[in-house]
Amino acid sequence: MTDPVTVHVPLGERAYDVRIGAGLLARAGAQIAPLLARPRVAVVTDANVAALHLRPLQDALRAEGIDSEALVLPAGEGTKNWDQLSACVEWLLEQQVERRDVVVALGGGVIGDLVGFAAAILRRGVRFVQVPTTLLAQVDSSVGGKTGINSAKGKNLIGAFHQPSLVLADINVLDTLSERDFLAGYGEVAKYGLLGDAAFFGWLEDNAPLLRHDAGLRQHAVAHSVAMKAGIVTRDETEQGERALLNLGHTFGHALEAATGYSDRLLHGEGVAIGCALAFELSARMGLCPQEAPSRVMAHLRQMGMAARLSEIPGELPDDQELIRLMGQDKKVIDGRLRFVLAHDVGDAFVSDAVDRAVLAEVLREAR
Ligand SMILES: NC(=O)c1ccc[n+]([C@@H]2O[C@H](COP(=O)([O-])OP(=O)(O)OC[C@H]3O[C@@H](n4cnc5c(N)ncnc54)[C@H](O)[C@@H]3O)[C@@H](O)[C@H]2O)c1
Ligand SMILES: O=C(O)C(=O)C[C@@H](O)[C@H](O)[C@H](O)COP(=O)(O)O
Ligand SMILES: [Zn+2]
Numbered sequence: 001m002t003d004p005v006t007v008h009v010p011l012g013e014r015a016y017d018v019r020i021g022a023g024l025l026a027r028a029g030a031q032i033a034p035l036l037a038r039p040r041v042a043v044v045t046d047a048n049v050a051a052l053h054l055r056p057l058q059d060a061l062r063a064e065g066i067d068s069e070a071l072v073l074p075a076g077e078g079t080k081n082w083d084q085l086s087a088c089v090e091w092l093l094e095q096q097v098e099r100r101d102v103v104v105a106l107g108g109g110v111i112g113d114l115v116g117f118a119a120a121i122l123r124r125g126v127r128f129v130q131v132p133t134t135l136l137a138q139v140d141s142s143v144g145g146k147t148g149i150n151s152a153k154g155k156n157l158i159g160a161f162h163q164p165s166l167v168l169a170d171i172n173v174l175d176t177l178s179e180r181d182f183l184a185g186y187g188e189v190a191k192y193g194l195l196g197d198a199a200f201f202g203w204l205e206d207n208a209p210l211l212r213h214d215a216g217l218r219q220h221a222v223a224h225s226v227a228m229k230a231g232i233v234t235r236d237e238t239e240q241g242e243r244a245l246l247n248l249g250h251t252f253g254h255a256l257e258a259a260t261g262y263s264d265r266l267l268h269g270e271g272v273a274i275g276c277a278l279a280f281e282l283s284a285r286m287g288l289c290p291q292e293a294p295s296r297v298m299a300h301l302r303q304m305g306m307a308a309r310l311s312e313i314p315g316e317l318p319d320d321q322e323l324i325r326l327m328g329q330d331k332k333v334i335d336g337r338l339r340f341v342l343a344h345d346v347g348d349a350f351v352s353d354a355v356d357r358a359v360l361a362e363v364l365r366e367a368r
Contacts, residue, residue, distance in 0.1 A: 002216050005223040009143065009230045011237060014163040018143055018230065020223050022215055024170035025056050025131070029064030032129055035165055037100040040067040041129075042092055044115045045106040046075040049133050052176050057106055057131065068104075069095055077262040079110050080149040082158075088118045102127045102165065108134035108181070109141035109268065113156070116147030120162035127165040134177060135185025136269050138169040139192070139225035144233040144246075150262055154329030155254035161238055169226075171219050182212055183306050184269030187249075187276070190300065192225045194276055195248045196232075198347025200224055205300055244332055244351050248341040249275030255326035256310075259318050266313050273301055274367075277308045282355065282363045283342040293345050310367040320364040324357065 004021025019031065032041065041061065045054055050072040061068045071091045073079050097103060105115035105128055112130050119128035130142035148159020174182065186208065193201025204221070211218050229246065236243040253271030260266040280294035301308040310317060317323070324338075332339040332351070339353045 002219050005219065007223065007226045007230050009163070010234055011163060014145075014237075016163060016165050016167065018167040018169065018226050020138070020169045020171065020219060020226060022170065022172045022219070024168045025053060025173060026060050028057055028060040028131065028168055029062070029066050030060075031166065031168055032061070032102065032104070033064050033066060035102050035127065035129070036066065039065050040069075041102050041104050042095045042097050043068050043070040043104040043106055044073065044088055044091075044111060044118070045070060046073050046079065046108070046111050048075040049107045049111070053133060053173055054106065057104075073111065073114070075110075076264070077110055077150070077257070077268065080114050080156075080262070082149065085114055085118060085149050088114060089122055092118060092122050097122065097126060099123050099126055102129055104129045104131060105142075105164075106131045106133065108132070108137045112137050112141045113147050113159070114149060116145070116162055116164065117149060117159050120147055120160040125162065128162075130164045130167040132167065132169050133173045135174055135182055135222070136188050137185075138171070138174070138222045139185065140188040140229060140246075142167045142169065143226055143229050144243075145237070150258075152258070154326065155257055155262075156331070157329060163237075169222060171215060171222060174218065179212075180267070183304060184267040184273075186211070186304060187269035187271075187273035187306065189221055189225055190304075191246075191248050191272060191276055192228045194280070194297065194343065194346055195245045195341070195349040196347060197224075197228060198345070200228075201300075201346050205303070208300075208304060239331075244339070245341055245349050247332060248343075248349050249273065249277075249279055251275065251327050251330050251332065251338065251340050252278045254330060255323050256313065256317070258326050258329075259323060260313065260315070265315055270307060273306050274308060274310065274313070277301060278310075278363060278367060279341060280343055281367070282340065282360065283344070285359055285363055286342070286355070288342055289344050289348075293343065296346060310364065317368070320361045323364055324360060
């Protein structure tokens, strides 16, 4: 078995470690204990994860003398809303979670984002630990401190930057993920190669089909992704510049998630993968990158058995103008101008506000 890897996120007084390895859940008590002022934590999770991984976590905490109470929320993107946020915050208050206490988010990106936001606003800020249980959460959402919930008007529009105090990514818990959720998370892994690391994308082309069943390759993919994200977040914690590159595919993806009602029709990572394909197509159409680049992105998504076109999203989609209107809520917008993450090639993304709406509409139309 491969030894755990630690990626440090050096953010001064908000610095923390991301630990990645097999069997970390069973050692969670020992890992979390040094953070505690008193031996108790509040755990928040979702129903699917609770059935599979809550007991082992609570046993591991108990083994180190740490008491825990757990709140189980409904699973799925629909949970990232005001009602569930309120339920979570009220429960944490009921548990008398104090300023010096620690909240544990056990689950995928939905739980991590919602619980992180609850921790950010509870008593004006308590610490939290991320225990990510999806591939997406391990490579992306548990790191970097973006927390929040959705609005019908757009994705993640209500939130705060609030860094976790520790991230424990046990790669073994990914064994229980559905194929669909694993592949959706893979959308964010591929994104890292596409936005800034052509060699990593090449490695993924050779190895990604084996990730699901090879723990060593999986650990490498998670650790490499986390290291890339940690580097970007360290240089630009609050997205004043470079961090926007992590949004590759998201201007499209978030509009599509809003258009499909944050439902099972389109998972976040699926929207990101389709969005990456569209961002590369748009870049090629604008003469910014060679046509081989979007073809290569498309071929890789196909190789992984992933959807790459709008026409593969089940059900009706709004027309192109409505999708573009939804993009207007994107957080990268400045002075009402859309800003897109485009690419000069695989591994070479940049941010641009010079996208012609007619070309954008044409790319959307042709992707249907
Ligand atoms: N904060 C960030 O930087 C950031 C980054 C990327 C994505 N996100 C957000 O993350 C969310 C998507 O996260 P996600 O894809 O993890 O979705 P998710 O949290 O809904 O998890 C996907 C599904 O897998 C189940 N599940 C979780 N762990 C499991 C396990 N080990 N075994 C079996 N089932 C398990 C969940 O119950 C759920 O049904 C979106 O809301 C997205 O906006 C945030
Ligand atoms: O961490 C970031 O920065 C990202 O953009 C990572 C994305 O994968 C993630 O989906 C994030 O939540 C999107 O951020 P948003 O600001 O566009 O909501
Ligand atoms: Zn994302």
